[in-house]
Amino acid sequence: MNNGAASPTTRYAAHLMTVAVIAFAAICGAAQFWRTDLDPIAVPLSIYLTGPGGAYVRMTYYLMGIALIFFAVSSYRATAVPLRSGLALVLFAVPGLLLPIVAATELFKDTPYEGQAALIHGLAAQSTFLTLSFGMLLLSSRWRRDPRLRASRYLGVSLAWLATAILWLQTFMRTLPHGLMQKLLIVLILLWLAWAARQLLRAARPRYAGV
Numbered sequence: 001m002n003n004g005a006a007s008p009t010t011r012y013a014a015h016l017m018t019v020a021v022i023a024f025a026a027i028c029g030a031a032q033f034w035r036t037d038l039d040p041i042a043v044p045l046s047i048y049l050t051g052p053g054g055a056y057v058r059m060t061y062y063l064m065g066i067a068l069i070f071f072a073v074s075s076y077r078a079t080a081v082p083l084r085s086g087l088a089l090v091l092f093a094v095p096g097l098l099l100p101i102v103a104a105t106e107l108f109k110d111t112p113y114e115g116q117a118a119l120i121h122g123l124a125a126q127s128t129f130l131t132l133s134f135g136m137l138l139l140s141s142r143w144r145r146d147p148r149l150r151a152s153r154y155l156g157v158s159l160a161w162l163a164t165a166i167l168w169l170q171t172f173m174r175t176l177p178h179g180l181m182q183k184l185l186i187v188l189i190l191l192w193l194a195w196a197a198r199q200l201l202r203a204a205r206p207r208y209a210g211v
Contacts, residue, residue, distance in 0.1 A: 007204065013067075013074035014200035020067035021194045024060040028186075031057055043179045045186060046125065049106040061103035068096030075139060075196065078203045079149065083142045091135030095128040102128060129185065133167050136160035136192050148203045156195050163188035 031048045032040040038047060048057045072092035076084055101124045108117035140156040143149040163185055170181035 007077070010074045010078050010200050010204040013070040014197040014204065017067045017071050017193055017197040017200075020060070020064045021190050021197070024064050025187075025190055027056050027060045032183075039179070040183070041177045041180045044182045045179075046102065046106060046121065049103055050109060054106075058103040058106075061099045065096045065099035068092050068099070071193070071196070071200075072096060074200060078200055079139075079142060080146045083146050085138055085142055088135055088138045088142065091131045091138065094131045095135075098124040098128045098131075129167055132189055133160070133164045136189070137164060139196070140192075143199060149199050151199065151202055152195065156192065156199070159188055159192040159195060163192060 028045060028048065031053055034053055035048060035051065037051075045057075048054065049061070069092075072089045075092065076086070076089040079085075102121055105117040105121035105124070108114055111117075136156075137160045140153070140160045144153040144157065166181060166185045166188060170176055170178065170185070
């Protein structure tokens with residue numbers, strides 16, 4: 001009996017996440033080179049949301065937000081019933097809702113609403129990183145015990161813990177270059193999401209039907 005829910009929806013969510021990860025990495029990575037007016041070591045990624053090419057960077061935020069919502073639901077359904085976590089679902093759905101807000105608030109620069117937008121942006125961005133890091137840790141620990149999703153389990157757990165360590169390191173060590181540390185954190189999150197998408201694709205293969 002299949003106690004997970006590997007389905008065409010699972011494959012769709014996995015493919016969507018893969019596309020989102022590639023698009024995010026490619027466009028945001030390229031922005032580090034086309035924005036010659038910015039110091040990539042010093043400035044965070046949010047600075048690239050406006051200015052030359054900002055529309056493309058915002059597009060990747062919107063795409064990743066959608067992908068995270070589909071991933072949240074599909075990862076929950078693909079997990080074996082005894083190991084499912086409603087909290088993990090929420091921890092991935094919340095950043096899916098917040099990422100478009102993070103991107104959109106940057107559009108209020110040089111307007112009367114800049115102060116309020118900056119406050120919302122900061123809260124949304126920090127909440128996104130926190131919920132993703134805890135979601136990665138929680139889902140990785142659940143998938144370690146799921147026969148259908150435990151392949152390369154140590155890679156997933158290691159990436160989740162490393163990303164969490166970088167998050168708290170940059171929080172408590174303010175002297176570290178903010179832009180570099182944030183982008184390193186984002187790279188680790190993207191690697192984890194790519195790993196998780198591959199796990200979902202494995203779970204959705206026909207040979208798992210009847211497990």
